[in-house]
Amino acid sequence: MRSYSLIAPAKINLYLEILGDRPDGYHELVMILQSIELADRIDLRATGTDTILVHCDSPQVPTNQTNLAYRAAELMAKQFPSVFAKFGGVEITIEKQIPVAAGLAGGSTDAAAVLIGLDMMWQLGLTQPELQDLAAQLGSDVPFCLAGGTALATGRGEQLTALPGLDSLYVVLAKDQNLMISTPWAYQTYRAQFGHTYVRDVESLEARAYRVHSGPMVQAIYNKQAVQVGPLLHNDLEKVVLPTTPQVLQLREAFASTGTLGTMMSGSGPTVFALAESEAQAQEIRQKVRAVITDPDVEFWVTRFTNRGIQVVSSVS
Ligand code: C5P
Numbered sequence: 001m002r003s004y005s006l007i008a009p010a011k012i013n014l015y016l017e018i019l020g021d022r023p024d025g026y027h028e029l030v031m032i033l034q035s036i037e038l039a040d041r042i043d044l045r046a047t048g049t050d051t052i053l054v055h056c057d058s059p060q061v062p063t064n065q066t067n068l069a070y071r072a073a074e075l076m077a078k079q080f081p082s083v084f085a086k087f088g089g090v091e092i093t094i095e096k097q098i099p100v101a102a103g104l105a106g107g108s109t110d111a112a113a114v115l116i117g118l119d120m121m122w123q124l125g126l127t128q129p130e131l132q133d134l135a136a137q138l139g140s141d142v143p144f145c146l147a148g149g150t151a152l153a154t155g156r157g158e159q160l161t162a163l164p165g166l167d168s169l170y171v172v173l174a175k176d177q178n179l180m181i182s183t184p185w186a187y188q189t190y191r192a193q194f195g196h197t198y199v200r201d202v203e204s205l206e207a208r209a210y211r212v213h214s215g216p217m218v219q220a221i222y223n224k225q226a227v228q229v230g231p232l233l234h235n236d237l238e239k240v241v242l243p244t245t246p247q248v249l250q251l252r253e254a255f256a257s258t259g260t261l262g263t264m265m266s267g268s269g270p271t272v273f274a275l276a277e278s279e280a281q282a283q284e285i286r287q288k289v290r291a292v293i294t295d296p297d298v299e300f301w302v303t304r305f306t307n308r309g310i311q312v313v314s315s316v317s
Pocket residue numbers: 025026027028029138139140141155156157183184185187188
């Protein structure tokens with residue numbers, strides 16, 4: 001039976017600016033996204049049946065039709081019915097390392113791995129634009145997760161411009177395992193509070209996105225001046241999450257007091273990250289924050305930037 005094993009990295013947002021509303025109900029964004037080495041492992045096994053099955057070692061992850069990895073397989077089966085009929089169903093096993101509902105695109109990256117794995121398993125030979133198009137149907141972060149690395153993202157987050165990698169930086173992540181923030185809630189609350197500032201015409205939207213594209217963070221990335229990225233970190237969603245979620249604010253303040261290169265909430269949270277120049281500095285930051293935040297429910301990870309997206313680690317055909 002055919003089987004594939006893939007590594008699916010998480011992402012952090014180095015920059016997230018909300019520009020305005022879109023006709024499809026989403027927001028126009030401009031973001032700078034970065035893959036990190038913290039990753040899930042996805043095993044796909046052809047079963048020869050007509051069903052899609054998901055297993056996951058984390059009890060927090062649903063294994064039914066609401067799981068984005070399931071939905072990725074379902075989308076592929078619908079899109080390519082004759083190939084699905086020929087090769088049959090698939091068993092998807094997710095070994096979870098990325099915290100769930102954390103603002104790190106854990107579900108999105110698992111779905112991206114399923115798209116790439118099934119493309120190979122079903123010998124479809126899809127092009128990158130075809131895979132990106134399927135990815136965008138599953139969620140705004142899935143196209144980035146397919147490609148990985150460092151990218152500027154506009155539109156809903158699905159229009160990507162690759163940027164050169166900054167793989168020298170380390171990242172400390174912290175998340176309260178009991179805390180989950182709904183992404184729709186974060187965006188809706190932002191709209192309610194800041195909707196009056198939204199840009200409404202296409203020219204202004206393009207100008208704002210261009211300002212980031214030609215701005216200091218992208219310059220620092222092009223010039224490989226990794227340490228300059230820290231003070232430029234930005235996330236508009238902090239404006240609604242920090243005032244309402246004291247645990248996130250506390251983590252953010254604890255990280256800021258450690259002499260880190262920079263600290264920010266990732267995506268819609270609740271994960272907070274801090275950047276460091278070396279693994280030793282990252283470990284020191286982790287220890288300093290742990291000394292202040294002793295709640296055992298707050299978990300820490302030390303990882304680093306990676307230039308890679310989904311990787312296939314083994315295949316048996
Ligand atoms: O695309 P995804 O399913 O990841 O988005 C989750 C939710 O986040 C959406 O339902 C929407 O409420 C919000 N969102 C948004 N604008 C974006 C991306 C996400 O409003 N560009």
